[in-house]
Amino acid sequence: MESTLFEVSGLSKRFGQIAALTDVSFHVGASEVLGLIGPNGAGKSTLFECLAGVLAADRGVVAAGGWPIEPRKRHSILFYVPDSIAPWPAQPVRWILDFTIGFLGGRASIRDEVIEQLGLRDLLHQPIGTLSKGQRKRVLLAIGLLTSQPALLIDEPFEGLDLRQSREVAGVLRTYAARGRTLFLSIHQIGDAARFCDRFVLLSGGKVCGEGTVSELAAAASKPSADLEEVFLALT
Amino acid sequence: MDKEWRELVVSKSWWVLLFVMGPLVGVSFISSVRTYAEVSGLNGTAAGVGEALSPLIGIWAPTFSACELAAVFLLPFVAIRVVAGDRQSGALKLELQQGMSPFFGIAAKALVLMVGWLIAMLPSASAVVLWKSYGGAVYPPELLTLTGGHVLNAGLTIGLAAAMSSFTDHPSTAAILTLSFTVGTWIINFFGAIQGGWWERAAGFTPAAMVAEFQHGLIRLSTVLVAGTLILAGLSIAALWMQLGSPVSNRLYESAGIGALAAVAIFACTFTTANWDTSEARSNSFSEADEAALRKIHGPIRIEVHLAPEDPRRLDLEHKALSKLRRLMTETQVRYVSATSIGLFEQTSAGYGEIWYELNGKRTMSRVTTAEGVLETIYSLAGITPPSDADEEAFRGHPLAVPPKGAGVLFYGFWPGLILVSGIFTRGRFK
Numbered sequence: 001m002e003s004t005l006f007e008v009s010g011l012s013k014r015f016g017q018i019a020a021l022t023d024v025s026f027h028v029g030a031s032e033v034l035g036l037i038g039p040n041g042a043g044k045s046t047l048f049e050c051l052a053g054v055l056a057a058d059r060g061v062v063a064a065g066g067w068p069i070e071p072r073k074r075h076s077i078l079f080y081v082p083d084s085i086a087p088w089p090a091q092p093v094r095w096i097l098d099f100t101i102g103f104l105g106g107r108a109s110i111r112d113e114v115i116e117q118l119g120l121r122d123l124l125h126q127p128i129g130t131l132s133k134g135q136r137k138r139v140l141l142a143i144g145l146l147t148s149q150p151a152l153l154i155d156e157p158f159e160g161l162d163l164r165q166s167r168e169v170a171g172v173l174r175t176y177a178a179r180g181r182t183l184f185l186s187i188h189q190i191g192d193a194a195r196f197c198d199r200f201v202l203l204s205g206g207k208v209c210g211e212g213t214v215s216e217l218a219a220a221a222s223k224p225s226a227d228l229e230e231v232f233l234a235l236t
Numbered sequence: 237m238d239k240e241w242r243e244l245v246v247s248k249s250w251w252v253l254l255f256v257m258g259p260l261v262g263v264s265f266i267s268s269v270r271t272y273a274e275v276s277g278l279n280g281t282a283a284g285v286g287e288a289l290s291p292l293i294g295i296w297a298p299t300f301s302a303c304e305l306a307a308v309f310l311l312p313f314v315a316i317r318v319v320a321g322d323r324q325s326g327a328l329k330l331e332l333q334q335g336m337s338p339f340f341g342i343a344a345k346a347l348v349l350m351v352g353w354l355i356a357m358l359p360s361a362s363a364v365v366l367w368k369s370y371g372g373a374v375y376p377p378e379l380l381t382l383t384g385g386h387v388l389n390a391g392l393t394i395g396l397a398a399a400m401s402s403f404t405d406h407p408s409t410a411a412i413l414t415l416s417f418t419v420g421t422w423i424i425n426f427f428g429a430i431q432g433g434w435w436e437r438a439a440g441f442t443p444a445a446m447v448a449e450f451q452h453g454l455i456r457l458s459t460v461l462v463a464g465t466l467i468l469a470g471l472s473i474a475a476l477w478m479q480l481g482s483p484v485s486n487r488l489y490e491s492a493g494i495g496a497l498a499a500v501a502i503f504a505c506t507f508t509t510a511n512w513d514t515s516e517a518r519s520n521s522f523s524e525a526d527e528a529a530l531r532k533i534h535g536p537i538r539i540e541v542h543l544a545p546e547d548p549r550r551l552d553l554e555h556k557a558l559s560k561l562r563r564l565m566t567e568t569q570v571r572y573v574s575a576t577s578i579g580l581f582e583q584t585s586a587g588y589g590e591i592w593y594e595l596n597g598k599r600t601m602s603r604v605t606t607a608e609g610v611l612e613t614i615y616s617l618a619g620i621t622p623p624s625d626a627d628e629e630a631f632r633g634h635p636l637a638v639p640p641k642g643a644g645v646l647f648y649g650f651w652p653g654l655i656l657v658s659g660i661f662t663r664g665r666f667k
Contacts (some may be wrong), residue, residue: 013619037407049329052329052333052481053333053481054328054329054332054333054480054481055333055480055481056480056482056483056484056486057480058483071481071482072335072481073335074333075333075334075335076335079333080329080333081330082326082329084326085325085326085327085329085330086325086326087238087325087326087327087330088322088325088327089325090246090247091242091246092245095242099239103239103331103334104330104331104333104334105334125655143330203405
């Protein structure tokens with residue numbers, strides 16, 4: 001069994017009357033590919049933002065090695081790539097990648113490799129604000145892959161990508177997972193998640209409904225031969 | 237810093253500001269040079285019109301007023317674009333994960349905006365060069381004071397716009413709040429003019445009043461400190477609200493703390509009395525002989541003025557005499573008494589128009605509102621002989637009857653053209 005990179009316990013967040021997250025607890029293993037699965041509005045993005053310290057949680061602890069890590073210091077273990085953003089829209093992709101290396105402490109040694117893997121060579125001089133949704137997603141993934149934190153949290157990594165691109169990106173992510181980087185991916189398409197992730201955290205209505213591998217979740221749902229979709233429906 | 241600079245350079249709002257500054261400064265400069273020439277053409281070298289022929293009042297105050305206009309109506313949008321842009325685009329969520337304090341981030345933005353503003357002030361600087369080429373007189377201390385005032389005013393705009401951008405979700409809301417704040421300061425000025433009292437005192441620290449002081453070559457330490465405190469408070473609040481990971485309640489408490497600290501600091505600053513008159517015409521001071529004589533007077537002078545806030549005599553008394561007296565004799569206490577704001581229906585009231593002076597237990601009354609009349613009353617009350625002004629050379633101004641040659645081409649043609657070409661070239665280069 002893999003060692004634990006960090007643990008989340010009792011994480012809660014409310015937006016007025018709406019409970020976005022309620023007592024969320026799970027753990028993230030080192031070098032695993034963990035999928036955060038849930039329908040739209042389940043609280044996946046909220047959970048990632050709370051974990052990354054860019055949104056204040058009402059309660060809860062994120063701990064590594066038994067020690068709680070303050071939101072301001074989460075950047076020591078994880079980096080979060082939000083979905084549907086176009087950061088620094090007037091700046092060209094080339095500058096954004098260099099900025100990631102210079103300011104966000106990214107790894108210059110893999111810059112060209114990431115550019116090739118994500119097919120960004122032709123986009124380097126394009127401002128990110130002028131890119132299509134899929135192209136922008138690939139730039140965001142590049143930003144995430146360049147960063148050097150042990151864990152990378154990506155919100156909807158396949159959103160906006162066509163089938164071919166999704167498969168290519170999945171391959172790229174697998175490469176980095178194989179090199180020891182922990183990936184924690186929020187995915188609302190259960191089919192994509194089933195193909196790609198080692199373990200899963202099922203989130204529905206802001207609550208964790210299950211955590212484990214497909215077989216562990218199937219056992220918890222008392223459906224030993226069920227696939228992830230059936231397990232998800234049974235547990236949520 | 238490189239990133240902030242790039243963000244400024246690619247922002248259209250900054251280029252629009254630069255583009256507009258040329259014609260704005262041009263209109264003011266050309267009309268003031270023409271007016272100055274007309275007054276000079278009348279051989280106005282008598283002492284009575286000396287102040288009118290001071291380049292500070294005649295040329296620089298109106299020319300640099302373009303900066304005041306730009307600081308109120310254009311600079312906020314540039315600042316909001318730079319400060320709110322990261323939040324709007326989602327870049328802030330990435331930048332916050334770097335671990336750097338948002339205070340450094342906001343400081344970098346403010347610094348870059350200030351450099352951007354100094355570049356926007358270049359047309360005003362070119363007006364100085366043009367004036368010099370006409371053979372006009374330039375008195376660097378007063379010009380530097382005026383420039384410093386507009387830089388401080390821009391700092392206030394940046395601090396305010398940064399604060400508004402950081403705790404609103406949308407830049408348009410931030411723009412509305414920033415402009416509302418500015419309109420609020422105008423309302424304070426308005427109430428100060430008609431109500432007097434604390435309103436008048438508060439109005440003395442609004443950006444418009446601050447700029448007016450610098451336009452007359454006056455530097456008051458209290459004004460500079462209050463402006464500095466407000467800028468720091470604005471930037472600190474902006475930095476606080478950039479910390480998206482901090483609970484809103486914490487940010488509210490911390491903002492309230494900064495507000496309270498700033499209020500205490502501002503209150504303390506208002507007690508500092510140091511000030512400097514950098515105008516060549518000494519327009520904020522009595523003559524050197526009078527100042528020497530006034531320094532011999534010991535004990536605070538108490539003055540009770542029975543004039544309404546909107547009475548022109550009160551304005552005359554305040555600007556021509558009492559403000560100068562307060563600068564020199566910081567313990568002077570002035571109390572304005574009136575039942576109405578305009579004083580029109582008080583004219584027949586007993587005691588209206590009287591100015592009572594009290595020094596070391598002795599009291600006297602006068603109705604004169606000129607500087608000479610006020611000084612005469614004070615000398616008589618103090619029992620000292622008025623000094624002779626015979627030896628002192630009065631400022632007679634620098635008349636110059638020249639047309640604003642080349643100004644139209646420079647401000648309406650060359651500058652906008654230069655900005656247009658630079659904008660296209662630079663924005664392209666930064667992409």
